[in-house]
Amino acid sequence: xxxxxxxxxxxxxxxxxxxxxxxxxxxxxxxxxxxxxxxxxxxxxxxxxxxxxxxxxxxxxxxxxxxxxxxxxxxxxxxxxxxxxxxxxxxxxxxxxxxxxxxxxxxxxxxxxxxxxxxxxxxxxxxxxxxxxxxxxxxxxxxxxxxxxxxxxxxxxxx
Amino acid sequence: xxxxxxxxxxxxxxxxxxxxxxxxxxxxxxxxxxxxxxxxxxxxxxxxxxxxxxxxxxxxxxxxxxxxxxxxxxxxxxxxxxxxxxxxxxxxxxxxxxxxxxxxxxxxxxxxxxxxxxxxxxxxxxxxxxxxxxxxxxxxxxxxxxxxxxxxxxxxxxxxxxxxxxxxxxxxxxxxxxxxxxxxxxxxxxxxxxxxxxxxxxxxxxxxxxxxxxxxxxxxxxxxxxxxxxxxxxxxxxxxxxxxxxxxxxxxxxxxxxxxxxxxxxxxxxxxxxxxxxxxxxxxxxxxxxxxxxxxxxxxxxxxxxxxxxxxxxxxxxxxxxxxxxxxxxxxxxxxxxxxxxxxxxxxxxxxxxxxxxxxxxxxxxxxxxxxxxxxxxxxxxxxxxxxxxxxxxxxxxxxxxxxxxxxxxxxxxxxxxxxxxxxxx
Amino acid sequence: xxxxxxxxxxxxxxxxxxxxxxxxxxxxxxxxxxxxxxxxxxxxxxxxxxxxxxxxxxxxxxxxxxxxxxxxxxxxxxxxxxxxxxxxxxxxxxxxxxxxxxxxxxxxxxxxxxxxxxxxxxxxxxxxxxxxxxxxxxxxxxxxxxxxxxxxxxxxxxxxxxxx
Numbered sequence: 001x002x003x004x005x006x007x008x009x010x011x012x013x014x015x016x017x018x019x020x021x022x023x024x025x026x027x028x029x030x031x032x033x034x035x036x037x038x039x040x041x042x043x044x045x046x047x048x049x050x051x052x053x054x055x056x057x058x059x060x061x062x063x064x065x066x067x068x069x070x071x072x073x074x075x076x077x078x079x080x081x082x083x084x085x086x087x088x089x090x091x092x093x094x095x096x097x098x099x100x101x102x103x104x105x106x107x108x109x110x111x112x113x114x115x116x117x118x119x120x121x122x123x124x125x126x127x128x129x130x131x132x133x134x135x136x137x138x139x140x141x142x143x144x145x146x147x148x149x150x151x152x153x154x155x156x157x158x159x
Numbered sequence: 160x161x162x163x164x165x166x167x168x169x170x171x172x173x174x175x176x177x178x179x180x181x182x183x184x185x186x187x188x189x190x191x192x193x194x195x196x197x198x199x200x201x202x203x204x205x206x207x208x209x210x211x212x213x214x215x216x217x218x219x220x221x222x223x224x225x226x227x228x229x230x231x232x233x234x235x236x237x238x239x240x241x242x243x244x245x246x247x248x249x250x251x252x253x254x255x256x257x258x259x260x261x262x263x264x265x266x267x268x269x270x271x272x273x274x275x276x277x278x279x280x281x282x283x284x285x286x287x288x289x290x291x292x293x294x295x296x297x298x299x300x301x302x303x304x305x306x307x308x309x310x311x312x313x314x315x316x317x318x319x320x321x322x323x324x325x326x327x328x329x330x331x332x333x334x335x336x337x338x339x340x341x342x343x344x345x346x347x348x349x350x351x352x353x354x355x356x357x358x359x360x361x362x363x364x365x366x367x368x369x370x371x372x373x374x375x376x377x378x379x380x381x382x383x384x385x386x387x388x389x390x391x392x393x394x395x396x397x398x399x400x401x402x403x404x405x406x407x408x409x410x411x412x413x414x415x416x417x418x419x420x421x422x423x424x425x426x427x428x429x430x431x432x433x434x435x436x437x438x439x440x441x442x443x444x445x446x447x448x449x450x451x452x453x454x455x456x457x458x459x460x461x462x463x464x465x466x467x468x469x470x471x472x473x474x475x476x477x478x479x480x481x482x483x484x485x486x487x488x489x490x491x492x493x494x495x496x497x498x499x500x501x502x503x504x505x506x507x508x509x510x511x512x513x514x515x516x517x518x519x520x521x522x523x524x525x526x527x528x529x530x531x532x533x534x535x536x537x538x539x540x541x542x543x544x545x546x547x548x549x550x551x552x553x554x555x556x557x558x559x560x561x562x563x564x565x566x567x568x569x570x571x572x573x574x575x576x577x578x579x580x581x582x583x584x585x
Numbered sequence: 586x587x588x589x590x591x592x593x594x595x596x597x598x599x600x601x602x603x604x605x606x607x608x609x610x611x612x613x614x615x616x617x618x619x620x621x622x623x624x625x626x627x628x629x630x631x632x633x634x635x636x637x638x639x640x641x642x643x644x645x646x647x648x649x650x651x652x653x654x655x656x657x658x659x660x661x662x663x664x665x666x667x668x669x670x671x672x673x674x675x676x677x678x679x680x681x682x683x684x685x686x687x688x689x690x691x692x693x694x695x696x697x698x699x700x701x702x703x704x705x706x707x708x709x710x711x712x713x714x715x716x717x718x719x720x721x722x723x724x725x726x727x728x729x730x731x732x733x734x735x736x737x738x739x740x741x742x743x744x745x746x747x748x749x
Contacts, residue, residue, distance in 0.1 A: 019309075021333050026355060027394055106432050110393065120596075134592040141599045145434025147416035149603035154395040154415040172680045213680065414606070436606055454606040536683050538606070560680050 027156045030071045037069045041077040045084045052091055058100050060088045065108040065115075070157035078118075078159055085115045086127050089136055097139045109144045113152040114159035116140065163474070163534055164566040166227055168220070173558035174211040175541050177245040177252070209233075209252055210558065211240035217254055219277075227564075235262050235279045242292045246299040252277065253302050255290035261304050261314070263323060282323040284312040292338045298345045300367055305336035311350055313362040313382075328360050328383050338399045338440075342406040343549075344371040346380060349409055351397030357411040357419070359387040375407050375424040392417050392430045398439040398453070403446050404550035410449050412438040418451055418461060420468050429468040431461055440542040444552035444569045450474065452539035452557055456531055460572050472572040474555075477532040537561040590699055594692055601628065601688045605679060625675040627661075628691065629668035632698055642705050643669060646698065659687065670698075 030037065044064050051060035064084045069077035092100060104112065116137050119128045140148065206222040207230070217233040217240055238257035245252050252264040262279040269276050284290060288307030295302045304312040304325070309332045312325035333354035340349045341362075348362040361380035363371075376386040387409070391397055395414030402409055409421040416433040418441065436454035443449050444460075452458040457475035461468055530536070537560035545566055547553035556566050604626055632647070634640045647669045651662050659678055664671040674687060 021354060025333060028390075110432075131592065134596050137596045137599075138592055141596075143434075146599055146603045147433040147435050147437075149599055150395075150414070150416040150437055150606070151393040151432070153603060155393040157394065436603065531683075531685055537679075538684070561683070 023156065024072075027070075030069065030074065030157075034073050034077070037074050037077045038080070041069060041080045041084075045080060048084050048088060052088065057088060057092050057096060058103050061085075061100065061104060061112065062108055064088065065104070065111040068111050068114075068159065070159070082115055082118055082122075082159070083126055085112070086119060086132075089132055090127055090129065094135060097136060098143070101136070101140045101143045106144070109140060109148055110151045110155070111159070112136075113140060113144070113148045114155065117152055118159045161568050161571060163568070163571075165534055166564040166566075167562060168210060168218075168227070168558075168564050169212050169562040171562055172213040172537070172560040173540060173562055173564065174213045174240065175242045176208055176210045176556065176558040176564060177243040177543070178545065178556065179205075179207040179209075179245050179250065180247045208564065209243045209245055210564065211243055211254075212562075213239060215239060215256065215258070217243060217252070231277060233262075233264055233277055233279070235281075236260065238289070241290060242294075242305075244293050244295050244302065246295045249299045251295075251299070253282075253293050253295060255293035255304050257289040259286055259288065259290055259306070260284065261290055261293060261302075261312075263302075280323070282312075282314055282325065284314070284325050285327065286310060286312060288335070291335060294339050294341060296341045296345045296362075297343055301345070301362070301364060303339045303341070303348050303362060305339050305350060307335040309334060309336070311336055311339060311348070311360070311362075313348070313364065315364045315367045326364065326382065328362065330383060331385065331388070332358070337396060340401045342374075342376070342402050343404070344374065344406060346371045347374075347376055347386065347402075347406070349400040349402055349411075351400040351411050351413075353396045355391045355394055355396060355413070357389045357391070357397045357400050357409065357413075357421075358385060359409060359423075360385060387421065387423055389419065389421055389428065391415055392419060392432075395437065398437070399441045399451075401441050401443050401449070403443050405446055408446075410441060410443065412441045412451050412453070418449065418468075420449075420463065422465055425465065427465070429463065431468050431470055433459070433470065440539065440557075442542050442544050442552070442555060443549070444544065444547075444555065445550050448569070450542060450555050450567075450569060452542045454538045456533040456535040456537060456539060456559070458539065458542060458555065458557055458567055460569065474567040474569065474571055474573075475533050475535075476573045478573075480530050480532055534565055535559040535561055535563055590696070594695060597695065598688060598692050601691060602685070604628075605674065605684045605688060625673055627665065628672040628674065629665040630670045630672075630695060631667070632669045632702065638706055638709060639702060642702050642709070646702060646705070659690075 032040070047063050048060040051057075051063060064081060068081055101109065101112070116133050119125075119133045120130070120137075122128055208220050208222075208227070209217050210220070211217055215234065215236045215238055218229055219231045219233070220227040221230045233252070233254065236254065236256035236258050237260075240254050240256045242255045243252065250266065253261060254264065255261045261282040261284055263282060264277040264279050266275050267278045268274065282304075284304055284306070286304075286306045286308040288309075290304050290306050290312075292305035293302055301313060301315045304314065306312065309329065311328040311332070313328060314323045314325045316322075317324045328348070328350075332350070332352055333356075335353040336350050337353060338351045342348065342359075346361060346363045346368050348360045349357065350360060351357050359376055361377075361382060361384040363380050363382050363384075365382075371380065377384065380386070389409075389411070391411070391413030393413075393415035395417070397411050397413045399412045400409065401411070407422075407424070409423070410418060411421075412418045414437045416435065416437045418431045418433070418438060420429045420431070422428070433455070438451040438455070438459070439453035441449055441451040447462055447464045449461045450458050451461060457473045457477060459473050460471045462471050463469060535557065539557045539559045542555055542557045544552040545554040545556040552569060554566055554568055556564065558564050632643050634643050647664070650660065650670065651664075659672045659674050661671040661673050672691060678687060
């Protein structure tokens, strides 16, 4: 096929559609105010530190993964959440991971999967370690299955 | 546990399938042996199935003994036939296609040969995108065609002009409609859409329908009333919708690997999170059970009621390879990584943990002989009730991308294995 | 397979399995003369390249594969920027082939590429050492010692990742 034949593929057809379905229409916006979200996330990060000091990995993960920030105006809160999640993941012994992921509520498992993928997409960012994320990914997939990965991919309320 | 009946239709994918009369009727006929023999003698009774083999044609097969033989080909569409439905009582077939058209097919004798053949009638849908799905209404006097034009064409017959006329349901659909299902009252219509929502509409047509009695979905129901709108839990396309036999409950399967069950009177919505790949088709088998199937390649039974729902197990026995060729594989059972329950995966795992295989220059020993432990070797595209009354379906049929048509016993649930135990009600 | 690669391939495998849920979905532009299938997934792979030798080998090897792209069907001739190899899987592929076999193929492919490059590099290093050793006998020991140590270092660090 000559290159000229495929030029039409690069046309942004949505630009010509007056009734285009926008990304923001695909999910309900976070009802919380962005400032409130960042405050909440900071409070959670503090709660996570205190849980970790007591060695309560599961409690720390449940805290940070509950009702997570989403939407395009919550980048700061999302990054803080990722940082906190990574701190928890890094402080967990490999042998404890299976029990922790098994005890997480289903919603938290889905959210954790989202943050694992977010972390994998940012190698070298902060304390993100590829091998730690891969270890968690494997254990989480064993418990929650490919269904959990599918949900991390389809959910527009991205981490 | 009776094994499923497997029919290898073709090498190409089956997009959609529909059997002729519903099995309910034949089932009751069987009790009347005399009547049954009468019908067989006069050849008015033959089990037939219409399938779309991912082409612009519809192929009819007739059952003779244990075999299926191709009988007639319905060719009128220009593009892939996306959906087929066969009205059991009026014996009419309706087909929808990516060519944006629908045809209603009726048997008539050919004036030249005198043979009885299927004659098409074009339906003016007035849509400018592909038709994606079609279903006859319970009374068979209407049908609904879902489309990529963010609309559903509700078609009814106009006897004065001798044609089918379409009226469109549009608002508030924001993307392609992927499936529809009729309420038993012949008026309400459920629709699943790529805008990630399932909706319940009124498809009331003044000259056709009587005013339906009030239900959990509402009382006054003029055309295009939105009686309910429900989002998929984690943002996937809504692939399939279905009313329960009573019509009081709605279930939908979405691409986020969940099935949602809606009790509008409750109000309660139950989400069953699957730990496997998304379901694309579902059918109710009683007021408290659903069978769903899709990318996971096996039909899964879900049961529940107003207080909650859960996955029970698979209709497929996935503990061993389906072909008679043994010897490969190694340990069976669920694999650690998702649904990769295949001989290939086990060989792969052996190669990893015991250093078998992967000899330098040995080529690719793993990719040559792999088989999933499911009957269907690829995505199931369509699941339908096959036998039994709507509130007591005993068998369901599935068709798949692997070209297989399979008839399953609903009671034959196996494998509350480790894999399915992990399914939870959210 | 090396222990470094195993968890990575496990993650790629489960991710691909989840992603390869394509359908024959009619495009919004239904009347368009092109193929109506717009449903596809692109998989791009970056191959681990620890040093200059691996970079060269990887470049040669992927170029060799890309030139034979049509025999791999799903392989693209040009990778996405920043990656070494791209696959494009459309709904026609998932229909004409079994999707679990596509996943098997890609995983096998990644494993093979890793092994091939390791082997090529090992033989290259072995040859370099032979050359260096024969060179050593002829020239001064001081420089030669450094060369040999360096080569040994590379070989040692590589053997940690090499297949058994």
